[in-house]
Amino acid sequence: MLDWxxxxxxRHLGRRRITRERRLGLTTWDDLSNPGRARRFFERRxxxxxxxxxxxxxxxxAWWLAELSRLIYRHDVEEARSPLTPTxxxxxxxxxxxxxxxxxxxxxxxxxxxxxxxxxPRFAALVFRGSEDLRDWITNVRLPLEASxxxxxxxxxxxxxxxxxxxxxxxxxxxxxxxPLFFAGHSLGAALATLAAARRPPRxxxxxxxxxxxxAAFAEALAAQPFYRFVHERDPVASLPPEELGYAHAGExxxxxxxxxxxxxxxxxxxxxxxxxxxPLADHAPIHYVRRLAQASEPSxxxxxx
Numbered sequence: 001m002l003d004w005x006x007x008x009x010x011r012h013l014g015r016r017r018i019t020r021e022r023r024l025g026l027t028t029w030d031d032l033s034n035p036g037r038a039r040r041f042f043e044r045r046x047x048x049x050x051x052x053x054x055x056x057x058x059x060x061x062a063w064w065l066a067e068l069s070r071l072i073y074r075h076d077v078e079e080a081r082s083p084l085t086p087t088x089x090x091x092x093x094x095x096x097x098x099x100x101x102x103x104x105x106x107x108x109x110x111x112x113x114x115x116x117x118x119x120x121p122r123f124a125a126l127v128f129r130g131s132e133d134l135r136d137w138i139t140n141v142r143l144p145l146e147a148s149x150x151x152x153x154x155x156x157x158x159x160x161x162x163x164x165x166x167x168x169x170x171x172x173x174x175x176x177x178x179x180p181l182f183f184a185g186h187s188l189g190a191a192l193a194t195l196a197a198a199r200r201p202p203r204x205x206x207x208x209x210x211x212x213x214x215x216a217a218f219a220e221a222l223a224a225q226p227f228y229r230f231v232h233e234r235d236p237v238a239s240l241p242p243e244e245l246g247y248a249h250a251g252e253x254x255x256x257x258x259x260x261x262x263x264x265x266x267x268x269x270x271x272x273x274x275x276x277x278x279x280p281l282a283d284h285a286p287i288h289y290v291r292r293l294a295q296a297s298e299p300s301x302x303x304x305x306x
Contacts (some may be wrong), residue, residue, distance in 0.1 A: 003285050027282035035286045036073030037084065044294055052123035052180040054204065057228055057252075059091060059297035065125060065184035065206040066230070067095075070286040072113055072129045072189065078102045079111075093118070100106040101173045105165035110192065112166060112185075114173055122179040123203075126170065126196065130187030130209075130286075145215055151198050153217030156241065159191045159273050167199070182206065186286045187237055194222070201225055205251065208232075208289040211240045212246075212247035217252035227251035232288045233258060234280035256292040257280060258283075269286065 030037050048060040049276065051108045076088040092099055101114040111129040118123070145154035174181065180203040185193035190210030197205045198221065205227040229251035241247045276282065 016266045021179065026276040027285050027288070029277055031285040031287050032277045032282060034073070035070050036075060036088075038074075038287070040071070041071050041091045042067055047095060048257060048297060050117070050121070050123065052121050052182075052203070057226070057254075057294065058204075060205055061182065062228065062230070062254075063290065063293040063297050065182060066125070066186075066208055066286070066289045068115060068125055068127045069130075069184050069186040069208055070290055071110065072185075073129050073132070073286070075101075078104055094118070101169075103169050103173075104161075108162045110162045110165050112170065112189075112192070114170075116179075119216070123182065124177050124179050125182045125184060126174070126193070126202070127183075128185035128189035128192040128196070130185065130189040134240075143245055145246050148252065149216075151195070151218065153215045153219075154220035154246070155195065155198075155214035155218055156191065156212075156247075159188070159211075159213060162188070162196055162200075163192045163195045167196075170196070172199065179188040183212075184208070186289065187211070187284065194227075197225060198222060198283045204228070207251065208286060209235045209237050209284050210249075210251075211237050212231070212243070212249050212251060215246050216248040222250045225251075228254050230254045230256055230289055230293070232256045232292060233283040235283040236280050237244065237284050256289065256296075258288060258292060 035253065044063075048063065050057045051058050051061055054061055071088060071091055074084065074088040074091070076083045087221045089099060089271050096114050096118050098114050098118055100116050103110070103112045103114075113127055115125045116129065144157055146157040146160065147154050148160050151160070182204045183193040183197050184206045185191070186208040187210070190207035193205060193207055194210065194213045198218070203226070205225060207228070208230045209232065210229055227250065229249065231253060233256070275287070
């Protein structure tokens with residue numbers, strides 16, 4: 001299930017080429033830089049249940065939160081006059097979910113949504129979006145560690161400023177909830193989810209392709225939280241900012257590995273590989289986290305559940 005990257009919309013790449021790339025197991029540039037343009041989300045059938053009562057690692061919850069961390073990249077009516085169809089709201093509804101709130105700070109480029117189920121056991125997921133444009137990358141490279149009131153240790157100043165831009169609205173929305181709460185995000189979104197957990201501990205924190213966020217004291221302060229940090233293969237973002245600058249990873253590391261893809265057997269296949277994102281850069285694409293976690297949560301995979 002979910003063995004290949006999804007068919008994506010890309011004005012530079014035809015549908016036929018994308019289909020061939022899927023068959024060859026290649027990552028597309030849209031998979032990496034425009035994951036919200038994918039045409040498929042929540043493809044598993046049947047959909048596994050979400051387990052809001054889980055206080056330890058849950059493989060089904062990990063898959064749901066990885067997919068929500070990919071879907072947040074899709075722009076909807078809050079940001080686009082003519083959003084892609086199906087819309088983000090439509091994909092959520094098909095999966096039995098609804099967006100309760102959307103948080104948007106244009107200047108630092110911070111976005112997040114708060115999602116709830118339409119039926120069944122109650123819970124809420126706060127999911128942050130990762131980097132999309134130059135402003136986000138500028139946020140990412142503000143490297144000096146800084147002390148921040150109310151936070152343990154020292155943290156990345158740019159990440160913290162990006163979270164602070166939406167935190168008053170986020171915090172007020174969370175005050176209205178009386179359900180188990182989960183935080184998640186991919187890339188920069190993972191860093192923001194980690195900082196949010198330091199401000200307001202959730203039931204569970206699941207991050208995907210996260211950079212380092214703070215120093216060892218910050219990481220130690222989060223050690224008691226149910227915090228699961230996934231790293232796919234050699235995802236380069238997980239090695240930044242460097243430890244030499246005083247940074248340390250927080251959370252329980254959960255490595256994910258992909259099976260080797262088929263070797264190209266024709267000139268056109270080799271050209272498609274050359275025109276695709278190179279490894280390890282391609283390892284950062286959120287679809288890889290979704291695919292690997294889908295496999296890990298299958299009953300036959302031996303994924304653990306509390």
